[in-house]
Amino acid sequence: MRYLPLTDTDRSAMLSEIGVSSVDDLFVDVPLAARFDGTFDLPDHMAEFAVEGRMARMAGRNTTTGDVPSFLGAGVYRHHIPASVDHLIQRGEFLTSYTPYQPEITQGTLQAVYEFQTMVALITGMDVANASMYDGATSCAEAVLMARRITRRNRALISGNVHPHYSSVSETQAKYVDIDIEVCPPDLGGTEDLTSKVDDETACVVVQNPDVFGHVRDLSPLAAICHEKGALLIVVVTEAVSLGALQSPGEMGADIVVAEGQSIGNPQGFGGPHVGLFATRDKYVRQMPGRLCGETVDADGKRGWVLTLSTREQHIRREKATSNICTNAGLCALAFTIHLSLLGEDGFRDLAMLNHAHASRLVDRLGTIDGVEVLSEAFFNEVALRLSKPADDVVNQLADHNVLAGVPAARLFGAGKGLDDILLVATSELTTTEDMDALVSGLSEVLA
Amino acid sequence: MADRKYTEDHEWVEVDGENGVIGISDYAQEQLGDVVFVELPSVGKVLDQRDEAAVVESVKAAAEVYTPVSGEVIEVNEELNNDPSLVNTDAFGEGWFAKLKLTDPTELEDLMDEGAYKTFLAGLS
Numbered sequence: 001m002r003y004l005p006l007t008d009t010d011r012s013a014m015l016s017e018i019g020v021s022s023v024d025d026l027f028v029d030v031p032l033a034a035r036f037d038g039t040f041d042l043p044d045h046m047a048e049f050a051v052e053g054r055m056a057r058m059a060g061r062n063t064t065t066g067d068v069p070s071f072l073g074a075g076v077y078r079h080h081i082p083a084s085v086d087h088l089i090q091r092g093e094f095l096t097s098y099t100p101y102q103p104e105i106t107q108g109t110l111q112a113v114y115e116f117q118t119m120v121a122l123i124t125g126m127d128v129a130n131a132s133m134y135d136g137a138t139s140c141a142e143a144v145l146m147a148r149r150i151t152r153r154n155r156a157l158i159s160g161n162v163h164p165h166y167s168s169v170s171e172t173q174a175k176y177v178d179i180d181i182e183v184c185p186p187d188l189g190g191t192e193d194l195t196s197k198v199d200d201e202t203a204c205v206v207v208q209n210p211d212v213f214g215h216v217r218d219l220s221p222l223a224a225i226c227h228e229k230g231a232l233l234i235v236v237v238t239e240a241v242s243l244g245a246l247q248s249p250g251e252m253g254a255d256i257v258v259a260e261g262q263s264i265g266n267p268q269g270f271g272g273p274h275v276g277l278f279a280t281r282d283k284y285v286r287q288m289p290g291r292l293c294g295e296t297v298d299a300d301g302k303r304g305w306v307l308t309l310s311t312r313e314q315h316i317r318r319e320k321a322t323s324n325i326c327t328n329a330g331l332c333a334l335a336f337t338i339h340l341s342l343l344g345e346d347g348f349r350d351l352a353m354l355n356h357a358h359a360s361r362l363v364d365r366l367g368t369i370d371g372v373e374v375l376s377e378a379f380f381n382e383v384a385l386r387l388s389k390p391a392d393d394v395v396n397q398l399a400d401h402n403v404l405a406g407v408p409a410a411r412l413f414g415a416g417k418g419l420d421d422i423l424l425v426a427t428s429e430l431t432t433t434e435d436m437d438a439l440v441s442g443l444s445e446v447l448a
Numbered sequence: 449m450a451d452r453k454y455t456e457d458h459e460w461v462e463v464d465g466e467n468g469v470i471g472i473s474d475y476a477q478e479q480l481g482d483v484v485f486v487e488l489p490s491v492g493k494v495l496d497q498r499d500e501a502a503v504v505e506s507v508k509a510a511a512e513v514y515t516p517v518s519g520e521v522i523e524v525n526e527e528l529n530n531d532p533s534l535v536n537t538d539a540f541g542e543g544w545f546a547k548l549k550l551t552d553p554t555e556l557e558d559l560m561d562e563g564a565y566k567t568f569l570a571g572l573s
Binding site for chain 2: 286312
């Protein structure tokens, strides 16, 4: 085979074969506003070491969460990842095998997936979990589609306190199937009452706990109303570590639990790759999307693992599959599994309690600052603050002092929607007293 | 027995008065292998002839089951939820899928009778 770059002749032959006149014609579906219409100002070729040096200098201009006090959260959290996690996931047997496409010969991968599913089911309080989805937001969208299949209803109600990225991904998915989604307005006080909005046509109600403003709530009353009306309750969890401290969504009556698993074993990574958790009740397993690993015995009676219920999936059911997903976030799920197994049940609880303890200490101190009002009363490791100045400005000023103060709510919901003075502040087991000192003194100074 | 009619997709309908019971043939269950799940239609659903009435899953495949005749679903075989293997052990009896109230009995004329279906099967091998 020749190894030559594409020539103009090759290019025009291919274009004419598929009946378009230029490469640009292939992108007509992409809105003009989203297309780059200019030239790339890139330097000429450079030696490898020169490129490395240049990239390292560019990367050095970033302020990363590991270098300075950071209170960033809002769906992506910084937690300690033991060195053993990275070491183990980089073993060739795991690193290269990805999602099992020829499943039964990769027993080690399947066993890891099986352990992952077991852990996810345990921490969410559900019967069964799949082998993972791409991330929390895509899990959420899949849950809405699943609720439609189960209830044969096409209305979905999404709480205003669900992370806007999650509602937005769900809306995008719903646009191409017959689902009407109602996203409620955000409720800063955390007292949103959706019960009157659930009726006989509601397929599902989607709520987040702790919600995007940090409020922790008992979802049992809402679950009861949903079930009375024949709707499903979908619970979103964006901070998986919270499951170590709070009553599980399953115990509160959730029918589907979707979560972002990044917090356990995975770095923030500038937003990905992450790992979506997806768990449900036994009775709904056939409507669940994604891969599913099961335990069985082989011909000699020995314990083994298989991919099971594959007939739900795209490679067999084609367009009638439960989902387009025919894979899982294998390596991130493995990192999750290894970290959680290293923590153990007690360790996971301790980790969660430590997160909460740090948040409580910080909240006590923040409450004493003029110009700061803590809005969250019951919280886990993240709270919403109302500031006396626009949160965006405050965050920028603190960043100049090398403190990453948090995520302005307007970053998620958009500016000018009444949330411009709201700041989301997260802690973790990594938050030190010195970090808190830096935030408290920084805020006091900027808001004075 | 005499009233059982077949489609080329191996579904059958057995008519009793104005109602018809539908299922899949013994040949179909044998081709599918061990049936592990049957997704049944909901009672009250109105189906046109050839509409998807059910989905049958075996260990190796999933297949749509199309209704041989138009009608309203008045009963489904709930037993299949507990024991889907009834489709394998008794495809023409306890492995039935649903009972329909027929809306157009003339459609039966398009279907094969026992003899024609046997000839059709012989042609497949």
